[in-house]
Amino acid sequence: MTGKKSFECASGKEHTFVVKQAKLIQVEILDGAEDKFLPNNGSQFVNLDRDNKWVDNKSVTSLGRLGFKPKIYVKFDLPGVSEFTLKAIPDGKNPSYTDDEKTRNSLFKFIEEEKTYQTESSGELVISDAFLSVGGKSTFHFEIKDTQGTTLQTKKLETLRKIFVQQIKMTGDAGKSAAGSIGTVESEYKKQGFVIESLPEKTMPEMENIGANDSASYKSAVKKAYQSSDGKKKEPYSLVVGYTSHLAVKTSGRQLSKTNVSVGPGSSAITINVAGPGKTNPAVRTKYLWQEIVSGESWFESASFKDATSGVVTAIDEKYCTAIAVNAANPNASSKVKIDVSKLPRGTGTVTLKVTWVDRMRAGLSFGGSNLICVCTKAWWKNKSSAQQNEVIIHEIGHKIGMVPGGTGKLPDKTDTFYDSSKGHVGTHCHHGIPAGQARYDSATDAALSDCVMYGSTNSHSAFCEHCSVAAKKQDINSGWPAL
Incomplete structure (x- = not known):
């Protein structure tokens, strides 16, 4: 653009010149x-x-x-x-x-x-x-x-976030059955605006199970392997994916009994069903015995017979108590115990059995306050495929990035299909595919209806639903995660 300016010279004559604007x-x-x-x-x-x-x-x-x-x-x-x-x-x-x-x-x-x-x-x-x-x-x-x-x-610029995944696999069976690839994880998160880079793997000693009281020892073992990993160099944007065989939680001292039992020579064996409320969901009644999860740990605690007439209590040896498999395809899943009472003195009374059972099996864990995730390679004594493990990793990374948001702090708004621990499962999850307004969302029927990877238990879905997909795209991970 140009403009005109005038000035008067010494002779008194006016001159006009053009000023060009930048x-x-x-x-x-x-x-x-x-x-x-x-x-x-x-x-x-x-x-x-x-x-x-x-x-x-x-x-x-x-x-x-x-x-x-x-x-x-x-x-x-x-x-x-x-x-x-x-x-x-x-x-x-x-x-x-x-x-x-x-x-x-x-x-x-x-x-x-x-x-x-x-x-x-x-x-x-x-x-x-x-x-x-x-x-x-x-x-x-x-x-x-x-x-x-x-x-x-x-x-144009497209915004992306980058996460580095450091896998730490165990020696032994847990390591052999750990996911061979996390390609499904990388693919699903790419859709949400994340680039997942998998780093060279590290190993740690085998731990057969990570239960409720094993977190400290597990984290310590993972940390030792992690210190020399590439993931350490990528903090605070590295997530550690560790593996174990089972993520089972046990409950000890569970007492079961059967009354009016005839015992003694020639008496038929009795069967006691293993049932009782769980800690996280009282509606789940059938329980499975704690067996073949950790070497040397038995489901059996004690058994006895109390004669109704004399009041005498007689111990029943463990060798007379047999766990009964639910089916031949999974011989370690037992929810009944057969007790041979023919070796007891003849009488009628109550048989009491005290056992350790599986309160729940977890597919994965997101350790709060750190960058650690743990994934099991077995659940309910069956090997989990790489595809199933990828599903769990997607879910647990979801928790690390802030899923499922409840509209608090620096998180995005609460999603339409949000539910928290008061309605089933530990943490915040998504009930997409399940009718809204239910008191709980953790029944077997709910699991079959759910179609989002952020549902509270594994459901064969490895993708975010329409609501969770938007929330995942919106998440702020600029602070990264505290290291182990």
């Missing part, structure tokens, strides 16, 4: 150096800081692709200070944040209002404070406008 001619996204520009639309890893340790020349090609504040170069055609405005423009179907979400977490915002800048005297400026939201699968470009109305746009 015009915006170039806007670029910097690609790691102040003289290198992003040649095409690119990716922005919004959770990683600008550090060369993240540049692998594969997914992350330069320092410029790191952080949620990409640098933008602006140039006018003339030197001098020129004013212009900048804002970010969303492209495509970006996940939308509510006002409540942006109030709870400022990193959910992007620079959507025009902000005014001035070039340096050279007519150029590198902007370093323009910001994008830290969710994934959002595409933006920046729009720059000068005071004459010239508007230019940058290349």
